Structures are given as structure tokens and as C-alpha cells.
Amino acid sequence: MSYPYQIKSYEQYQKDYQRSIEDPADFWSEIAQHFTWKKKWHTTLNWNFKEPKVEWFKGAKLNITENCLDRFLEKSGDIPAIIWEPNDPEEHHRILTYKKLYEKVCQFAHVLKNNGIKKGDRVCIYMGMIPELAIAVLACARIGAIHSVIFGGFSAQSISDRLFDAQAEFIVTCDGAYRGQKDIPLKSVIDDALIGNRTVKKVIVSTRTRTAVSMIKGRDVWWEDEIKKVETMGLTDFPAEEMDAEDPLFILYTSGSTGKPKGVVHSCAGYMIYANYTFINVFQYQPGDIHFCTADIGWITGHSYILYGPLSAGATTLMFEGVPTWPDAGRFWDIVDKYRVNILYTAPTAIRSLMGFGLGPVHGHDLSSLKVLGTVGEPINEEAWHWYNEHIGKKKCPIVDTWWQTETGGILISNLAGITPAKASWATLPLPGVQPILVDDQGHEIVEKEDGLYKGNLCIKHPWPATIRTTYGDHERCRTNYFATYENLYFTGDGALKDENGFYRITGRVDDVLNVSGHRIGTAEVENAINMHSGVVESAVVGYPHDIKGQGIYAYVIYQGSHQQNSHGTADLIRKDILQTVTRIIGAIAKPDKIQFVSGLPKTRSGKIMRRILRKIAEGEIDNLGDTTTLLDPNVVDEIKNGKL
Numbered sequence: 043m044s045y046p047y048q049i050k051s052y053e054q055y056q057k058d059y060q061r062s063i064e065d066p067a068d069f070w071s072e073i074a075q076h077f078t079w080k081k082k083w084h085t086t087l088n089w090n091f092k093e094p095k096v097e098w099f100k101g102a103k104l105n106i107t108e109n110c111l112d113r114f115l116e117k118s119g120d121i122p123a124i125i126w127e128p129n130d131p132e133e134h135h136r137i138l139t140y141k142k143l144y145e146k147v148c149q150f151a152h153v154l155k156n157n158g159i160k161k162g163d164r165v166c167i168y169m170g171m172i173p174e175l176a177i178a179v180l181a182c183a184r185i186g187a188i189h190s191v192i193f194g195g196f197s198a199q200s201i202s203d204r205l206f207d208a209q210a211e212f213i214v215t216c217d218g219a220y221r222g223q224k225d226i227p228l229k230s231v232i233d234d235a236l237i238g239n240r241t242v243k244k245v246i247v248s249t250r251t252r253t254a255v256s257m258i259k260g261r262d263v264w265w266e267d268e269i270k271k272v273e274t275m276g277l278t279d280f281p282a283e284e285m286d287a288e289d290p291l292f293i294l295y296t297s298g299s300t301g302k303p304k305g306v307v308h309s310c311a312g313y314m315i316y317a318n319y320t321f322i323n324v325f326q327y328q329p330g331d332i333h334f335c336t337a338d339i340g341w342i343t344g345h346s347y348i349l350y351g352p353l354s355a356g357a358t359t360l361m362f363e364g365v366p367t368w369p370d371a372g373r374f375w376d377i378v379d380k381y382r383v384n385i386l387y388t389a390p391t392a393i394r395s396l397m398g399f400g401l402g403p404v405h406g407h408d409l410s411s412l413k414v415l416g417t418v419g420e421p422i423n424e425e426a427w428h429w430y431n432e433h434i435g436k437k438k439c440p441i442v443d444t445w446w447q448t449e450t451g452g453i454l455i456s457n458l459a460g461i462t463p464a465k466a467s468w469a470t471l472p473l474p475g476v477q478p479i480l481v482d483d484q485g486h487e488i489v490e491k492e493d494g495l496y497k498g499n500l501c502i503k504h505p506w507p508a509t510i511r512t513t514y515g516d517h518e519r520c521r522t523n524y525f526a527t528y529e530n531l532y533f534t535g536d537g538a539l540k541d542e543n544g545f546y547r548i549t550g551r552v553d554d555v556l557n558v559s560g561h562r563i564g565t566a567e568v569e570n571a572i573n574m575h576s577g578v579v580e581s582a583v584v585g586y587p588h589d590i591k592g593q594g595i596y597a598y599v600i601y602q603g604s605h606q607q608n609s610h611g612t613a614d615l616i617r618k619d620i621l622q623t624v625t626r627i628i629g630a631i632a633k634p635d636k637i638q639f640v641s642g643l644p645k646t647r648s649g650k651i652m653r654r655i656l657r658k659i660a661e662g663e664i665d666n667l668g669d670t671t672t673l674l675d676p677n678v679v680d681e682i683k684n685g686k687l
């Protein structure tokens with residue numbers, strides 16, 4: 043197998059880029075010829091960013107699983123599709139060849155059907171990182187149901203909100219999940235999420251930890267029992283549902299600057315082609331390579347670069363259940379060594395945390411199989427970049443710094459491994475088909491350099507195949523969030539720099555979205571959660587630089603009466619109560635790192651919180667707060683400064 047559209051040289055990149063800009067429809071239509079279609083498209087692209095409307099390959103019919111499974115069965119059915127490494131290194135790993143994965147997906151598609159699930163239904167998937175998660179996702183796609191995977195770290199309340207928003211009628215979960223030393227009781231979280239829920243009809247539970255679970259008659263069924271039924275009925279192949287190119291493939295919730303996560307919707311055809319194209323080109327995947335993306339499938343990175351990108355390329359993808367630091371901080375290097383991993387794709391936060399353990403855990407592992415390293419999720423600082431380059435890649439592996447978002451479905455800006463130049467902590471050049479532009483707050487293109495660089499808000503001028511199609515159930519929200527800030531542009535929410543070579547460096551979010559350990563969290567969401575605590579009067583949340591996490595969460599809280607001497611205990615206890623509340627409402631990932639009690643917040647006369655000041659204080663820049671005279675009560679600033687944690 044070879045990939046006819048794999049870019050082989052810098053010159054070819056430049057040529058392909060040029061072509062993709064001059065005639066995007068023609069460019070993508072040529073790439074799309076290499077996929078399996080039930081019916082070809084009549085219109086390659088139809089779009090306007092005003093509504094917004096983005097339609098690729100209109101009129102085409104397909105099923106993404108035929109492109110990820112069926113088309114490889116004949117020639118490469120016996121090569122591993124998924125290598126699964128369990129949490130506990132003592133437990134046996136599992137290998138699912140393309141043939142095996144195909145059989146399991148078909149079987150589970152029958153299970154879904156037997157349980158009343160059909161095309162267009164929303165299925166919420168809340169599972170640990172076990173092969174059954176991949177099988178469940180693909181089986182949904184096979185039957186045409188819309189999957190919405192929820193990361194295992196979200197709380198019952200978060201799940202309940204998402205179930206409601208998606209009007210989901212079905213859930214696939216596990217009894218529990220292993221993560222390092224912890225067992226997470228997933229089914230019991232689902233049970234809490236379902237209290238008062240009237241839409242969910244069926245919960246399919248896969249066994250992993252065999253934690254005690256309550257199985258409600260008529261609603262809850264065991265995965266294994268359902269599979270047995272299918273076997274007894276002699277059901278094997280499952281004909282792939284015929285999907286329109288623009289039918290939704292999945293919903294994935296992500297945080298924005300409002301208090302409520304948005305259900306980002308991706309389509310079947312455009313998403314598939316873009317995930318595949320970027321996978322093959324950015325990582326320069328060669329048949330036989332072992333690709334190890336350390337993300338969780340609960341995030342977009344797992345969707346695109348553990349599952350759909352690699353599988354649509356007939357690649358071997360490694361799925362890891364555990365965490366990088368258990369049983370020790372050498373776990374990634376163990377895995378690289380054990381499976382002779384060729385491509386390692388991880389997050390800067392993981393690199394920084396592993397750096398903290400020194401070189402001991404790296405030593406004694408043979409990392410010579412590595413060819414390509416990648417990072418994603420947040421800006422990578424130069425120190426981490428150099429450590430990764432020297433100690434993991436041994437200066438022989440190109441590092442791809444891939445910038446993209448849940449909404450973009452796949453990588454938009456990145457060097458191509460070994461093909462286009464790399465630059466430490468720069469994402470560098472746009473992928474073919476991607477037209478970035480830097481604008482000022484009024485939407486004018488930045489044409490003047492500042493200290494030798496262009497600096498502005500990062501937007502995209504033209505749709506690429508995996509552009510966000512809508513936010514589930516609320517198209518207007520999609521418009522106002524992404525397409526209304528600047529006319530005719532998709533606004534990313536990120537700030538960026540551009541150098542004279544056209545290389546981009548992403549500087550981070552310019553909106554109220556935090557990036558904590560590579561996880562997106564909206565400050566408004568965290569504030570809402572804190573405000574749920576009975577004693578809290580008001581709160582304001584900002585980010586601050588954190589050595590490992592990239593950004594930490596800093597919360598300023600006004601507490602009823604005095605937090606110092608409260609009938610409910612000391613300030614520390616109240617802090618713990620607040621953390622507990624956030625864990626309940628969102629999940630442990632959104633817990634503030636610091637909570638400072640204050641008697642007031644810096645507000646303008648019109649009542650708006652001056653976050654800029656709070657951000658500066660949290661960052662430790664207390665002597666450089668700018669003009670505070672317009673504040674309603676400038677004295678609160680001194681109090682906050684003095685009480686800084």
C-alpha cells in the first residue's frame with residue numbers, strides 16, 4: 043500500500059499548497075478519489091461563512107467504517123489495526139487485526155441494532171481506554187448513529203448536561219476503568235447522571251474492572267451477554283449504513299467562553315478525508331509503522347489520531363489504557379521499546395511532567411525505533427521541545443508541533459515530519475487547503491510587523507473539509523462563536539505570531555478559555571461551578587502560568603460572612619468544599635489550583651469584572667497593573683494584591 047497524496051518534499055508541499063489555494067475544490071476532489079464511496083458527489087464544495095454553511099462532497103454516499111475496515115480486509119486483514127496496552131504492565135496486551143476489528147465492530151453493530159439503536163440516534167460513550175471503546179465508536183459509525191464520547195474524567199452532572207443537550211437515548215459504558223493506581227467507577231457515575239433523566243432507554247455495560255454495579259432491569263444490559271445473543275443468532279457481517287457526506291458522524295463537547303460546553307458536530311465525508319490526509323502527511327506514516335498517540339479517545343486528538351486518521355490509512359495504532367507515570371515515569375518509554383513504536387504523539391504537559399523525573403526513567407529503554415515525534419494541545423515551551431528532541435528523539439526525529447482544535451477536526455498548522463522545516467515551539471506552516479490570516483480586533487489583516495513579527499488574532503479564510511458544521515441543536519451558537527466576530531472568517535480564539543517565512547507560532551487563547559494540561563476549560567464554566575457552592579457569593583477565575591500544566595486555574599472567591607471564622611470551619615476546609623463542588627459539577631480536571639478569598643472584585647462602574655487586573659495579579663505581575671482609577675472601588679486591588687497566593 044502507498045499513499046498517492048503523501049507529500050514527499052518541501053517543493054511538493056509548496057506546489058500542493060499553491061494548488062490547494064487556487065482551486066480547493068479540485069484539490070480535495072482529487073484526494074477524495076482514493077476513498078471508498080457508495081456514490082460519488084455532484085458538488086465538491088458549497089459554502090458561505092455567513093450562515094455558516096459548509097458542505098463538502100455533496101451528494102456522495104459512504105460509510106466511514108468501510109474506509110477504515112472493509113477496504114483493508116482482503117490485502118491487509120491480518121495486520122494489526124489496534125495494539126492495546128493495558129494499564130497494568132503485567133496484564134496481557136491485545137492485538138486486533140483489521141479482520142478481527144471488523145468482526146467485532148459488525149458484532150457490536152448488531153448489538154446496537156438489537157437494542158433499538160438506528161441511524162441518526164445519539165449514543166453517549168463513557169468508557170475507559172479499552173478496545174471496546176474503539177469498537178463502540180466504530181459500531182455507531184457503522185450503523186449511522188451519532189456518537190458522543192465523554193472523557194472519563196467528567197462528573198455525573200457534566201454527563202447529565204451533555205445527555206440532555208444531545209437528547210441521547212443510549213449509553214455505552216464500562217463497570218469501571220483503570221487509570222494508574224485508581225479504579226474509576228464509570229457505571230456508578232452514569233447511574234448518578236441518569237437520576238431524573240427520561241430520555242435514555244438503554245445502557246450497555248462492558249466489563250473491565252468488575253466493580254459492583256447496579257443493573258436496572260429493562261434499561262441496563264451487559265455488553266458480553268448481548269454479544270452472546272448475537273453469536274447465538276449467527277449474526278456476523280453488518281452491512282454498513284449508507285450515509286450522506288454531510289450526515290453528522292459525531293458530536294464532541296468542548297468548552298468555550300460561555301458557561302456551557304458546546305456540542306461540536308463533524309460530518310462523515312469531510313472529516314474522514316481531512317483526518318486521513320493530515321495523518322498521512324504530518325506524521326509521514328509509512329505502511330508497517332506503529333503509531334502511538336497518547337491522548338484519550340474522549341478528546342478530539344483521540345478521535346482523529348488514534349482512530350479515524352490511522353484506521354482510514356490502514357495503519358497500526360497503539361491504544362494505551364494507563365497513565366505516563368504509573369507504575370513509574372518510564373511507562374511511555376517501556377511501551378516504545380516493547381512495541382518498537384515509530385511515531386509518538388503526545389502533549390507538552392506530559393513531556394514537562396516526565397522531564398521532572400530526570401533521565402533515570404528514560405535510561406535502559408531502547409528508543410531507536412522512533413522516527414517521528416509530535417506534540418499537540420498547547421504551546422510547547424522551548425525547554426520541553428529541546429528535552430524531547432535530545433533525550434527522546436536523540437536529535438534524529440523531526441518533531442511536529444501540530445496546532446488545531448476540536449472544531450477543526452484535524453491538524454491545520456504544523457510542519458510535516460522531515461519534509462518541511464521545524465522550528466522549536468513554532469507550529470510553522472499551514473497544511474494544504476488551510477488559509478490562515480492574522481487580524482486585529484477590528485478584523486483588519488495585520489500588515490505591519492511588531493518587533494519583526496506579525497502579531498494578531500488567528501482566523502481562517504476558507505473552509506477545509508473538516509470545518510465544524512454546527513453546534514448540536516443550536517446553529518446560531520456556532521455562528522456567533524466562530525463566524526460572527528469577523529466577517530467571512532472562522533475565528534479560532536487563539537493569538538499567533540507570523541515570521542517573514544510565513545511560519546506561525548501560536549501564543550495561546552485570547553478569549554476566556556484556559557488550557558490546563560492540554561485540556562480546554564472555560565473560565566465561566568468553572569465560575570458557575572464554584573458559585574454553586576452554598577457559601578459563595580461571587581467568583582472570578584483566570585489562568586496563570588504553571589510549570590507542568592501550562593496553565594493553572596486561579597479562583598478569586600467572595601465568601602458569605604467571613605471565610606476566616608465560619609461555623610463550617612477554617613478557610614482551608616472551605617477551599618476543600620469548593621473543590622469538591624467543582625469536582626461534582628464538572629469533574630476533577632476543572633479544580634482550581636489556587637483559591638484566594640477576597641472581599642470584593644475589581645469592577646468597572648458598569649459592573650464588569652476587570653479580568654485583566656486579576657490575570658496580572660495571578661501571574662505575579664503586581665507592580666504593573668495599568669490604570670485602575672476607573673474602578674468602582676480601587677481599594678480592592680490592594681487587598682487582592684496583598685492576599686495573593
Ligand code: WTA
Nearest residue numbers: 418419420421443444445446447448548562
Ligand atoms: C491549543 C486540541 C499551541 C489552542 C487538538 C487551541 C495549541 C486549543 C496547539 C484547542 C499547539 C492546540 N500549539 N496551542 N500545537 N494545539 N493548541 O479543542 O489554544 O482540545 O485553540 O483541541 O488548544 O484545544 P482542543
